[in-house]
Amino acid sequence: MFERPSGGERALLVHVQFPGDDDERAEFTELARAAAVEPVAAVVARRDVPDPKFFIGTGKVEEIAATCRDEAIEVVLCNHDLSPAQERNLERALDCRVLDRTGLILDIFAQRARSFEGKLQVELAQLQHLSTRLVRGWTHLERQKGGIGLRGPGETQLETDRRLIGQRIKQINERLEKVKRQRSQGTRARRRALLSTVALVGYTNAGKSTLFNRLTSDTVYAADQLFATLDTTLRTLAVPGEHPVVLSDTVGFIRRLPPELVAAFETTLDETRDADLLLHVIDAAEEERDQRITDVRDVLARIGASDVPVIEIYNKIDRLEGREPAVERDAQGRVCRVWLSAVDGRGIHLLLEAIGEHLDQRKERRWLRLSPAAGRVRAQLFEWGAVIDECDLPAGGWLLEVTLGEARWNALLTTPRFAQLVTEVTPRGSLAEEAARTSADLPA
Numbered sequence: 001m002f003e004r005p006s007g008g009e010r011a012l013l014v015h016v017q018f019p020g021d022d023d024e025r026a027e028f029t030e031l032a033r034a035a036a037v038e039p040v041a042a043v044v045a046r047r048d049v050p051d052p053k054f055f056i057g058t059g060k061v062e063e064i065a066a067t068c069r070d071e072a073i074e075v076v077l078c079n080h081d082l083s084p085a086q087e088r089n090l091e092r093a094l095d096c097r098v099l100d101r102t103g104l105i106l107d108i109f110a111q112r113a114r115s116f117e118g119k120l121q122v123e124l125a126q127l128q129h130l131s132t133r134l135v136r137g138w139t140h141l142e143r144q145k146g147g148i149g150l151r152g153p154g155e156t157q158l159e160t161d162r163r164l165i166g167q168r169i170k171q172i173n174e175r176l177e178k179v180k181r182q183r184s185q186g187t188r189a190r191r192r193a194l195l196s197t198v199a200l201v202g203y204t205n206a207g208k209s210t211l212f213n214r215l216t217s218d219t220v221y222a223a224d225q226l227f228a229t230l231d232t233t234l235r236t237l238a239v240p241g242e243h244p245v246v247l248s249d250t251v252g253f254i255r256r257l258p259p260e261l262v263a264a265f266e267t268t269l270d271e272t273r274d275a276d277l278l279l280h281v282i283d284a285a286e287e288e289r290d291q292r293i294t295d296v297r298d299v300l301a302r303i304g305a306s307d308v309p310v311i312e313i314y315n316k317i318d319r320l321e322g323r324e325p326a327v328e329r330d331a332q333g334r335v336c337r338v339w340l341s342a343v344d345g346r347g348i349h350l351l352l353e354a355i356g357e358h359l360d361q362r363k364e365r366r367w368l369r370l371s372p373a374a375g376r377v378r379a380q381l382f383e384w385g386a387v388i389d390e391c392d393l394p395a396g397g398w399l400l401e402v403t404l405g406e407a408r409w410n411a412l413l414t415t416p417r418f419a420q421l422v423t424e425v426t427p428r429g430s431l432a433e434e435a436a437r438t439s440a441d442l443p444a
Helices: 025-034 058-071 084-094 101-112 116-130 157-192 208-216 259-264 266-273 289-302 348-361 375-383 406-413 431-437
Strands: 010-017 038-046 075-078 097-099 196-202 233-239 242-249 277-283 310-315 326-329 335-339 363-370 387-392 398-405 422-425
Touching: 010 025, 010 058, 025 038, 025 101, 038 058, 058 084, 075 084, 084 097, 097 101, 101 116, 101 259, 116 157, 157 266, 196 208, 196 266, 196 289, 208 233, 208 242, 208 277, 208 310, 208 348, 233 348, 277 289, 277 348, 310 348, 326 348, 335 348, 348 363, 375 398, 375 406, 387 431, 398 406, 398 431
Parallel strands: 010 038, 010 075, 075 097, 196 242, 196 277, 277 310, 310 335
Antiparallel strands: 233 242, 326 335, 363 398, 363 422, 387 398
């Protein structure tokens, strides 16, 4: 009979490197600390291919077992995904709890989830991961016992657990579907209000929540640790030329993000897919920032958000000597990068201007002649921040230069009596020259 050892706080980290792999030891150590364990020792193993039985070689297993005895290790963390059989074999050989990379990340998410939706998403991911690994703790119950009075039809404990987990997964999916419908109602309401959506994305611990707080004057939890926040937060944000936009702070990404998490956080990641603009927050002081930029782009492609426009935000310039806030543009003159510091606020005004400029590029500019009776239409245009310039007409009414996005133009065109009160003008000179030429009475 095999009983799983209980977990603990003293951890040994196993780093397995294959040809062509990057050195992820520093990040994995931070993951372990984020899970509230103490990395006591580390073992590095180099292999060409994983060992079918232990993932690492038998020699390394003996070395790890000796270290576990000497250092009173309570849990062994492996920086790769292990099969259920490999985890079971390692726990038997080491006589302590073994956790792979996915299990460790799921544990961190379980500790950090705060909202009802977040807890459901994490539980779903954990159950999906656990459903393939029940064999580890219930090997003694995989078969019915023989003997008088014990033969016949029945259900093993393993089958019972799988059935119960399947039922719980079904319940969670039903609840998450309800949450998804509620989210979609909020999305439709924002669309009816003609609000643009901007989403913060990026590698975990790049400073998204700190930047979110700086932009919105909010108090979302932010800390210098991996996956400090999991729950999506939405706030309004005023930017030049737009009244206002909705800014969302989403869960951070990481290299080799577990598929279970991508599936479980589908409703949360919808905010990223549906955004009008993504702000890719990058730790400018990170040595491996280029690799992390690639990792984030890979995740965006996996969740179907690779076609959403992106502005890269190089954060933490306060950690770079001599680096000042700046805006960089691509060959077409569009803003592609903003260098700033969310901690001290340097460069925040550049980011707000960049957001406003990007949203303005998606707008259409027109000249409108409004009759004196179109005061309500005029007030709506000013409320939207759409009026660039205005002149009073000699016969009454106004001539306006207006810029609006497609959704707001459509909303304006459906305004009652719009065609009777407003006439589109083809510009032939300046706004003042056009107003001076206009002397005919406007429609009543």
